[in-house]
Amino acid sequence: MSDFTLWDIARGLLLSARWTIALSLVAFIGGGVVGLLVLLLRTGRGHALPVAARTYIELFQGTPLLMQLFIAFFGLSLLGVDTTPWGAAGLALTLWASAFLAEIWRGCVDAVPRGQWEASSSLAMGYLQQMRHVVLPQAMRIAIAPTVGFSVQVIKGTALASIIGFMEISKAGTIITNATFKPFTVYAMVAALYFILCWPLSRLAKHLERKLNAAHRH
Amino acid sequence: MRYHFNFGDVLAYYPLLLKGALLTLELIAIGGVCGIALGIFGAWARSYGPRPLKMAVGAYVEIVRNTPFLVQLFFIFFGLPSAGIQLTELEAASLAMVFNLGAYSTEIIRAGVDAVPRGQIEAGMCLAMTRLQVFRHVVLRPALQKIWPALSSQVVIVMLGSAACSQIAVEDLTFAANFIQSRDFRAFEAYFIATGIYLVLAIFVRQVMRQIGIQLFPRKVKR
Numbered sequence: 001m002s003d004f005t006l007w008d009i010a011r012g013l014l015l016s017a018r019w020t021i022a023l024s025l026v027a028f029i030g031g032g033v034v035g036l037l038v039l040l041l042r043t044g045r046g047h048a049l050p051v052a053a054r055t056y057i058e059l060f061q062g063t064p065l066l067m068q069l070f071i072a073f074f075g076l077s078l079l080g081v082d083t084t085p086w087g088a089a090g091l092a093l094t095l096w097a098s099a100f101l102a103e104i105w106r107g108c109v110d111a112v113p114r115g116q117w118e119a120s121s122s123l124a125m126g127y128l129q130q131m132r133h134v135v136l137p138q139a140m141r142i143a144i145a146p147t148v149g150f151s152v153q154v155i156k157g158t159a160l161a162s163i164i165g166f167m168e169i170s171k172a173g174t175i176i177t178n179a180t181f182k183p184f185t186v187y188a189m190v191a192a193l194y195f196i197l198c199w200p201l202s203r204l205a206k207h208l209e210r211k212l213n214a215a216h217r218h
Numbered sequence: 219m220r221y222h223f224n225f226g227d228v229l230a231y232y233p234l235l236l237k238g239a240l241l242t243l244e245l246i247a248i249g250g251v252c253g254i255a256l257g258i259f260g261a262w263a264r265s266y267g268p269r270p271l272k273m274a275v276g277a278y279v280e281i282v283r284n285t286p287f288l289v290q291l292f293f294i295f296f297g298l299p300s301a302g303i304q305l306t307e308l309e310a311a312s313l314a315m316v317f318n319l320g321a322y323s324t325e326i327i328r329a330g331v332d333a334v335p336r337g338q339i340e341a342g343m344c345l346a347m348t349r350l351q352v353f354r355h356v357v358l359r360p361a362l363q364k365i366w367p368a369l370s371s372q373v374v375i376v377m378l379g380s381a382a383c384s385q386i387a388v389e390d391l392t393f394a395a396n397f398i399q400s401r402d403f404r405a406f407e408a409y410f411i412a413t414g415i416y417l418v419l420a421i422f423v424r425q426v427m428r429q430i431g432i433q434l435f436p437r438k439v440k441r
Binding site: 059062063064065066067068070071074075078152156157158159160162163170173174177182183184186187188190191194195198199202 | 221280281283284285286287288289290292293296297298299300301374378379380381382384385392395399405406409410412413416417420421
């Protein structure tokens with residue numbers, strides 16, 4: 001029987017951290033793109049599309065991420081797609097993140113004074129033009145801090161992907177525990193690794209919030 | 219080959235789903251009550267406690283908020299026994315939920331506590347109230363009232379997060395769905411139905427929180 005040193009455990013976890021980061025990036029960027037589309041539908045004109053976008057957001061915010069992962073994992077294969085944990089986790093986390101980001105950004109769009117909409121509308125701008133040239137540039141400033149804050153949620157969310165077999169820090173932690181019988185040490189290190197990934201982002205979000213808020217309040 | 223959906227097979231297990239849903243509600247009831255209590259204590263400690271306690275609570279909040287619930291759960295259930303603390307699945311899950319919600323509500327309630335105007339605290343002191351009385355009667359109530367919506371959302375988020383407890387064999391709603399799909403291989407249907415039940419639970423918990431809010435704070439705040 002071979003012995004595992006602390007460094008062996010740390011190396012295994014650090015190597016798997018690459019996949020946590022990769023999945024987080026995919027979910028965050030994908031979620032941003034889809035979230036922007038949902039945002040446009042949500043704040044757009046008409047009746048049906050905003051309601052549809054709202055339902056989409058409520059569905060993803062009102063159900064567990066774990067269930068969304070399971071449905072993506074088993075649902076994709078029903079559609080005849082050869083499912084891998086990568087595909088299912090990427091899809092589920094992207095859609096999940098898009099719902100949350102759309103809702104966060106909607107709050108920021110709402111925070112732009114109504115007069116801005118009216119002024120741009122009286123300049124004969126269409127909805128997309130208003131968004132592109134008038135509203136989004138102002139909303140983006142408010143959105144930066146909560147968006148950075150949400151990236152922490154995304155990183156933490158990827159831990160659940162381990163349950164559908166995606167190989168990342170938590171999964172590696174379970175595997176290493178099974179080999180070393182040192183759950184206390186291993187899970188403490190797993191937690192520490194997540195902390196190292198998330199804490200700087202949390203601090204950054206708080207810092208940005210303070211800085212941008214101060215500028216906002218003049 | 220076309221797949222034929224069969225929700226009936228899954229729905230036939232309704233007693234199991236119901237039992238799971240009840241356990242999920244039980245978990246969030248324990249987690250909600252104790253977690254918010256812990257949050258009130260944490261908010262007090264962060265704002266008025268002695269310096270070492272302030273720092274300890276700050277560290278606790280940062281650690282919980284920057285690590286995944288699943289890892290906290292695994293640490294408590296798998297890790298603590300080797301430190302001599304043996305817990306059943308249910309105890310570990312409850313503890314993890316209290317621990318988790320406690321940190322978030324500390325941060326949320328503290329925001330409310332900070333928003334109470336200084337003058338009110340001084341006025342309370344002038345009436346010869348003790349520090350604790352001032353906190354209880356002057357600070358806490360308006361603070362909770364102000365942040366109640368945010369706290370309610372957090373309770374729902376923790377309830378949805380409790381799905382992870384199935385991973386340490388707590389027989390909650392997710393566990394029921396796992397069990398059913400392992401029996402009849404109707405994975406998609408089982409998770410689909412469980413997801414629907416979670417949605418209903420989320421709406422239910424939100425309503426319960428709203429009602430508690432109405433009971434606790436009958437008067438509207440004048441702004």
